[in-house]
Amino acid sequence: MKSPIILDRRAFLSATLGAVALGVTACAGDDAPRAALAAGAPLPESVPKGTTLVVGDKEHQKAIQFSGEAEKFTFEVEWANISGGPQTLEAFRADALDIGAVADIPPIHSHWTNIPTKIVASRFRQDPLNHAIYRLGVAPGVAVATLADIRGKKVAYSPGQAQGALVLRVLHKAGLTKEDVELVELPSTGDVYATALASHQVEVAPIGGVQVKRYETKYGREGATTIAHGLRDDPGHLYVPVTVLADPAKAAAIREYVQAWARAWRWREANPEEWIERYYVKDQGLSAEDGRWLVENAGVADIPASWTEAIARHQETIDLLAKATGNRKLRAEDLYDRRYESVAADALAAGGAR
Template identity: 85%
Template sequence: MATRRTLLSAAVGAVALGLTACAADDEPDAELASAPLPDTVPQGTTLAVGDKEHQKAIEFSGLADSLTFEVKWANISGGPQTLEAFRADALDLGSVADIPPIHSHWTGIPTKIVASRFRQDPLNHAIYRLGIAPGVAVATLADLRGKKIAYSPGQAQGALVLRVLHQAGLSKKDVELVELPSTNDVYGTALASRQVEVAPIGGVQIKRYEAKYGKDGAKTIPHGLRDDPGHLYAPISVLADPAKAAAIREYVEVWAKAWRWREAHPDEWIERYYVKDQGLSTEDGRWIVENTGVADIPSSWTEAIARHQETIDLLAKETGNKPLRAEDLYDRRFETVAADALGAGGNP
């Protein structure tokens, strides 16, 4: 287990390299912002996409048939995997939360967000809750003082921990951060074994954790913060390719329509994706759908960028990384593409 003194030490060299790389990328970034967004995809264009879950919605809905280019689906999800695939030039477009686009700039791979979605009721349909280990006395955020908390640098869960501490008037010095990957059910297992006392857990893991360990005194509590951003992002080098940019534009349109398809066909989505593809029970699938709510796909990113800036400022302060402008993380040529694809009433 790592203590707060060793957090992010592995990233120091990469961050130093990234700061140099970012300076070199200022010029292509400016050229990208002034370039028109192509709307015609040349024949023979391919796009490598890591959008593991939503890929199925695009396929089940039949929307995949409307794409005019070849999609090479990558079995990749999460910030670390996506970033490594970008680094290896093996991926053109990835689906993540709000932290990986920040982390990519800090590690020398400048990217841009090309689509954003949120939840229409973000506090009542939060992605994460704070899992509390059996027998640990935590009822409010103030009770986090002195606790061992799971922490994953470079991922949404790690940033959420820092935001929760800030909300509670605490700092990293007031707790013991234990660096753990947030993949699969690592956090749930760590909580059950008391390796950590608090950890952000999301999705059906919330339901399963409460059901499995509730009898032992385990529980989850709300954190009271927005944790709902979901983005598509791509390396600047990919977006600078007119053929790839045109393909991404088309993909964003289909991506938006597939969200509305999921919401309009919950039973089919549960049965075909959660049950048959993911091996969950129908009950678990329904719980996920009910606790996800409706996707908000805005035509303006201004408010989202302001919230993103607050997160960047906090992370820069807490990790010692260089401050960034949230505006620079977005390719605003794509700002209205998804919303425009939905049209009046938000239907495909």
């Protein structure tokens, strides 16, 4: 397995030149270029020799490796050290990435920014309201106990990311509009939101993962709080540029990758202590206590065999975002490649996870 790659200008240029070469010569060793795979054509089940996928899924990459799933691949994987909507879209634009792992907003923005993509795998959380990814962080000394109390407050906002969409959904639920608050555009990476709250740069911000626990612990004595938003915030997707799906070799490799992706989720749940020690403690430098909090808060992954309900929820989000941002309306159905709809669930039903 190749080492993880960190995408910089040289990597982008190299990947772009490689993509051009692929379009002319197909995979190494092929005598002639491959014909493009039509959008509605059945997925090939065998992966040609020499096929490579570049995957950006920093966290789950480790589960695929620790579980032994990576050893079974019949193709080469290059792990890209990127995550989140902005980075994956930048990499897609440069033809430097085949698969990205994101929430439900980047697939929408990819179409709005003329990078058509398709979702090929979806994961949610069982009991999503009790296992929410985010809570609304409230700055020390600021009185916000309900969603309605957000009126007039400075709210952190990251367009094009899940946190930004969550803010719009929270406002909608509270009967408020963007004009009823002061939106402060900030990147949602790392502890930026928690730091902005602590310094009163913003008064309300969606914070997720271990940042919730750390924020409450570090600033609680100063009056910092968090409140539940009461909305589903659990979608997790793998999405792929349509140009990649037109390559029959990559389309087949993606099918195999999705199967391993699903089995690795079950491995994480079946081996929580190993996952905590190897990933959260040794790889991420967290304490075992923080790791256990993250595992417990995540609950159990729901990998459905049908996307119908998920697409309906996605449509509601699209409609809200289109109205709030002035972007054109999209059909949520068009964001999904339903040839892959049952691939992950079928893999779980067939077993094979270690």
